[in-house]
Amino acid sequence: MTPKRERVREMFGRVAARYDRLNSLLSLGLHHRWRRVAVRHCRFPPGGLALDVAAGTGDFAIETIGADGRAVGVDPCAPMLAAGLPKLRERGLDHRVQMVVGEAEHLPVASNRFDCATIGFGLRNVTDVEATFREMTRAVRPEGRVVALEISRPRNPLFRPLFLFYFYRLSPWLARLFGGDPDAYTYLPNSVKTFYSREELAEMMRRAGLVDVYWRDLSGGAVCLHVGTKPAETAGHTRSQGESLAIIR
């Protein structure tokens, strides 16, 4: 395992039990809204099948599937997936969301199966962003969407210093105060500092085979949503209807 893979996995293992609480605290409760906006760009059909990569405790999958959809969540950190299971059970979703241990760069799922593939606040953590987009593109059906949400650097010169102060100074302190892992919440701002620009991410999506790629800034650009569509295709492909969740390779 590369050092980053090991470090990230161990880190999320340590924060898993407190992840949902800290996520709400540090995002000032906005993370649900960001996912709700993202889901509007998924073009997820009633009764559809979603793939959520870097699924963590399952919030993106839950938001996507609505009243009658189904989802597979993939994440290499078993404690994160386990921390989400009580939430799925409480909402009666455990039979509609299947959590699988696996990595974004080698998704353990079949090709052309999913109506959309999402990744929420996971791109910064994978070791190979372009391979992640390639895998998500492989997994969705033709005309299916790949949707990524990620923390970003605001471009507005008035808002940026406020955001940077909050993100680099205040949020690690808050995380520590509320029992978060100090390493984890120092890693978070640093991982954003060294992350790709909006344009670079869009270009990677195109190289992965997606078309009609666009992005939208949310909350003044503190978060950015990237969307791409798998080209329509291909002789021989038929959309899966009413099949079981037997989609794991």
Ligand SMILES: C[S@@+](CC[C@H](N)C(=O)[O-])C[C@H]1O[C@@H](n2cnc3c(N)ncnc32)[C@H](O)[C@@H]1O
């Ligand atoms: C910040 S959490 C996001 C969880 C969830 N998507 C959300 O919106 O709350 C990042 C997740 O990325 C996962 N992760 C780290 N490396 C990964 C990889 N190579 N492939 C897939 N997921 C990975 C971590 O285990 C963690 O659960």
